[in-house]
Amino acid sequence: MSTQKLHPGDTFPQVKVTLIDDSEINLGKSENGLPWQAIFVYRGKHCPICTSFLNELEEVKSALADAGIGVIAVSGDSKAQLEEHMASLNVSYPIAYGLTEESMQDLGLYISKPRFAKETDHNFSEPGLFVVNEHGKLHVIDIANNPVSRPNLKTLVGGLTWIRDPKNDYPIRGTLNY
Known part of the structure; x- marks a missing residue:
């Protein structure tokens, strides 16, 4: 099965x-x-790595806001799963549920089947990060096929802060597609 990927810009x-x-x-x-x-796409409440990452994201949320970047997290979980997951999360940024498989495909995310019923009751996306600029264009894309491959949040904040600084005039990178 091939996946359609979004491109920078x-x-x-x-x-x-x-x-x-x-x-x-x-x-x-x-x-x-x-x-x-x-936009941080995470696997769901069944993933302990996601829980840790979402809690770490809370620690850098204000630095991202200082750089003019809002934060949201989303998964394909149901509302009930998100409500249950919130007991393990200590976050103040918005978290959404119900990302459909069609939307996962539109975003070019890798999608996995649960290994067993106790893990979760639906196919889920692997992690992804999409940074959308003020023009609605994709400025940064990071898509993983497993839960262990995620951006270092301190590096991400530093890099995005630098990109957003007008004196750096940093363009969208990776736009040459062959």
């Missing part, structure tokens, strides 16, 4: 997700006056 696709309070939002749209958005 592409317009972020229309993906609607639901927050725990049942409000719906479109991913890739700036919120709270922050012009950029970092």
